Amino acid sequence: MTTPRRNLTPEAVRRLTLAAEPWLSCNDCFDTVDTYVEIMLSGSPDSMPALRAHLSGCSACFEEARSLLLLAAADAGVDPGPALRRLEKF
Numbered sequence: 001m002t003t004p005r006r007n008l009t010p011e012a013v014r015r016l017t018l019a020a021e022p023w024l025s026c027n028d029c030f031d032t033v034d035t036y037v038e039i040m041l042s043g044s045p046d047s048m049p050a051l052r053a054h055l056s057g058c059s060a061c062f063e064e065a066r067s068l069l070l071l072a073a074a075d076a077g078v079d080p081g082p083a084l085r086r087l088e089k090f
Protein backbone atom coordinates (compact mmCIF):
# COMPACT_ATOMS: atom_id res chain seq x y z
CA MET A 1 0.00 0.00 0.00
CA THR A 2 1.22 3.41 -0.84
CA THR A 3 0.34 6.47 1.16
CA PRO A 4 0.80 9.74 -0.66
CA ARG A 5 3.27 11.71 1.30
CA ARG A 6 4.26 15.29 0.79
CA ASN A 7 7.82 15.96 1.62
CA LEU A 8 9.03 19.48 2.08
CA THR A 9 10.69 20.68 -1.08
CA PRO A 10 13.97 22.60 -0.76
CA GLU A 11 12.03 25.70 -1.83
CA ALA A 12 9.52 25.28 1.01
CA VAL A 13 12.32 24.79 3.50
CA ARG A 14 14.02 27.93 2.22
CA ARG A 15 10.84 29.96 2.69
CA LEU A 16 10.37 28.63 6.21
CA THR A 17 13.91 29.60 7.08
CA LEU A 18 13.38 33.07 5.67
CA ALA A 19 10.22 33.52 7.71
CA ALA A 20 12.07 32.61 10.89
CA GLU A 21 15.01 34.83 10.10
CA PRO A 22 14.18 38.00 8.22
CA TRP A 23 16.67 38.70 5.51
CA LEU A 24 17.77 42.10 4.33
CA SER A 25 19.82 42.95 1.30
CA CYS A 26 22.72 45.36 1.61
CA ASN A 27 20.53 47.98 -0.09
CA ASP A 28 17.74 47.53 2.48
CA CYS A 29 20.39 47.76 5.13
CA PHE A 30 21.82 50.95 3.67
CA ASP A 31 18.33 52.53 3.60
CA THR A 32 17.63 51.88 7.27
CA VAL A 33 21.02 51.87 8.94
CA ASP A 34 20.86 55.56 9.89
CA THR A 35 17.67 54.88 11.86
CA TYR A 36 19.43 52.01 13.57
CA VAL A 37 22.39 54.22 14.45
CA GLU A 38 19.96 56.71 16.02
CA ILE A 39 18.45 53.91 18.09
CA MET A 40 21.92 52.91 19.28
CA LEU A 41 22.81 56.51 20.15
CA SER A 42 19.53 57.28 21.91
CA GLY A 43 19.71 54.15 24.05
CA SER A 44 16.28 53.03 22.84
CA PRO A 45 15.51 49.30 22.79
CA ASP A 46 16.75 47.54 19.67
CA SER A 47 13.64 47.31 17.50
CA MET A 48 15.26 46.23 14.25
CA PRO A 49 16.21 42.55 14.58
CA ALA A 50 16.42 42.06 10.82
CA LEU A 51 18.98 44.80 10.46
CA ARG A 52 20.82 43.49 13.48
CA ALA A 53 20.99 40.06 11.89
CA HIS A 54 22.32 41.56 8.69
CA LEU A 55 25.03 43.54 10.46
CA SER A 56 26.19 40.50 12.36
CA GLY A 57 26.75 38.65 9.09
CA CYS A 58 27.90 41.44 6.77
CA SER A 59 31.15 43.15 7.65
CA ALA A 60 30.76 45.79 4.91
CA CYS A 61 27.46 47.03 6.35
CA PHE A 62 28.76 46.71 9.88
CA GLU A 63 31.68 49.00 9.04
CA GLU A 64 29.21 51.39 7.39
CA ALA A 65 27.08 51.44 10.53
CA ARG A 66 30.12 51.90 12.71
CA SER A 67 31.47 54.93 10.83
CA LEU A 68 27.97 56.39 10.59
CA LEU A 69 27.63 56.05 14.34
CA LEU A 70 30.95 57.79 14.94
CA LEU A 71 29.95 60.63 12.61
CA ALA A 72 26.51 61.03 14.17
CA ALA A 73 27.97 61.05 17.66
CA ALA A 74 30.54 63.68 16.68
CA ASP A 75 27.76 65.74 15.07
CA ALA A 76 25.66 65.59 18.21
CA GLY A 77 28.68 66.16 20.43
CA VAL A 78 28.08 62.98 22.42
CA ASP A 79 30.41 60.20 23.51
CA PRO A 80 30.12 57.39 20.94
CA GLY A 81 31.45 54.83 23.43
CA PRO A 82 28.22 53.36 24.86
CA ALA A 83 26.48 53.24 21.47
CA LEU A 84 29.56 51.70 19.89
CA ARG A 85 29.62 48.99 22.53
CA ARG A 86 25.95 48.28 21.88
CA LEU A 87 26.60 48.06 18.16
CA GLU A 88 29.55 45.73 18.57
CA LYS A 89 27.82 43.42 21.04
CA PHE A 90 26.32 40.56 19.06
Ligand SMILES: [Zn+2]
Pocket (backbone or CB within 6 Å): 025, 026, 029, 054, 058, 060, 061, 062
Ligand atom coordinates in the same frame (compact mmCIF):
# COMPACT_ATOMS: atom_id res chain seq x y z
ZN1 LIG B 1 25.34 44.12 3.91
